[in-house]
Amino acid sequence: MRDLLLAWAKAKAFADTEVEHDAYYALKRVLLPTVVAFSVLQRGLDEGQSRMLSEWIDPLVRKIDRTFDGVVDRNNHRYLADSVLMTWGAVVRDEALYAKGDERYRAILAEARPDGSLALETRRGARALWYMRQSLASLTVMAEVAATRGTNFYDLRVGEVNFDRVLSYLLNGIAEPNVAMAYASENYIPGGETDARRQDLGFLTKRSHGRHYMAWTEPLVARDRAGLATKRLKALFVRNIRSDRPLIDEFVGGNATCFWGR
Template identity: 30%
Template sequence: MPPLRQLLLGLATLAAGCAAGPSEPTIFSPAGITHPEALFDVTTRSAQIRSYSAGTGAMKGTRYCLRESDAPALAPLVGPSLAAVKAGGDSNNAARDMARALNATAFRVLLENDAEAARQAVAVLRQHADANAWIVAKPSWTNAAGVINAFPALLPAWQVLRQTPAATPDDKAAIEAWLTRLTAQADEHPGDNNLGTARGAADMLLGLMLGDPARYQRGVQTGFIAQLQAMRPDGSFPLETDRGLGALQNQSRNIAFLLYSAEIAASQGENLYGTKVDGKSVDDAIRFLLAAADDNALVDGYAATNRNPPKTEPAFRPGAQLDPFDSTSRGWAVLYTEHFPRSELSDEIRAHIKIGSRVNADAVGGNVTCYAKRL
């Protein structure tokens, strides 16, 4: 940031009185919070990313947290979001977009300790809770999927925001009751593909926040463990790799949700990264993806089934898999390589995936580098 702009921003912040500087007390408090360390310790992480870099003189998190200019305004998204999911189909996107915006705001709050931004985000969540948003009387799989697809960005946002003064006890009770009702709708989906992995991760994180160990364990079993049970010995997921030219993209998406689940578990001292089911681990899924990306023949036998292929590529062709190394893969690559910085598999991941410093991927909790990057 140019010196003049940095000075003007500092003066504006001082005048507003709503954002704490790096040397000031944090706005976050774990007092009275159930599992404040779930996924990551919010107070500790905020202090880490707000500490100064000796090399640049800037807060360390400015290299990794979402830029202020990239965080969308919440207000324009509220109306469409309140009406979302109930119509199914494309209306689900409005719920996902709202969750993404709240996630972006939460991670800016993590860096800036901006009490006003936290207040606005909590108010939007309370509005959704009071309106019973996204919930239908007789949900279909589509309505359930709309909720499941919003959870990966929404729940980490709440984990951050609920630890600020903006969230009153009444807000917490109302919002968490709404989140619990949403999980009931999510249960309408059979959850046998990556949506089941995503729902399992949501149950894990929400179970911790609510102090519900049974929900947490259900998430581990119906998400992470169930996917390893279903995985073939070669590391491929049957209900992802039969998806035509999108087979490897779906394999990568399921890996992302598995590693997100493993990060939630790691916050509790549980090692899902090293868990094996019938001798199979998440490492096998990663190795299959990397090998099949190099040689599509490894996946073409499965992908030729062409079940529910990408709309942009409805016809199957051998050796023509869509590039699986998009933002989703960069997200899980951050988690894995930060967890195992010197492993041989991490080296292989880095050789295939250009990770970058800022990564925003729903499947791993939104703005992943801000909570996972080693400082």
């Protein structure tokens, strides 16, 4: 991992990423596991190696803190960006970057409906639950980064909504996809399936390329938390997800089973 990252840094990888929201979305996705890899390696690097990697990663992270004057500045694209900013901020002790994630986490809870659904995600037709799950991945990353500082985001409540309320909405939708229909019927950019009644639950199984979109559940399952939402998630994990380990996904920083699995 060290040699790979050093080779990327020497080549100035991703420095010429096109300034366009889809290209930047791809950059955000590669940066989170890159930042996590650096944090894992950091104590074993010599001063020169650490400086080379830091000087390569830092401007890339700051580059994704960009707005495109559209929905992507407020939906799961932004959640991912702020999870990267917050994680890098925690690693290099940059309080301004760390605050980006702190503020976004609270904003997500404030914008959620009382039932825990997120308006910009649940309108996505057959992929309403897909994008709810993706948003929860970024919320989990931000909560776990906060936990390294002794801050409990999982129990943070804004109005009627906390993490468990958002999680419960997803679990309700998995159990009964029609739960999402009231919002999914808007059918905004639904993807390949245009029938909003046919919710895409493909995120519950391991992908052919080895990724698992439910990898973010590992830290939640490892935590000793009370509450119905956690119990339901653990039951789902045992029933549908655990057998697919290791659970790897860039949205949670890489190999979640390695980081958190028991």
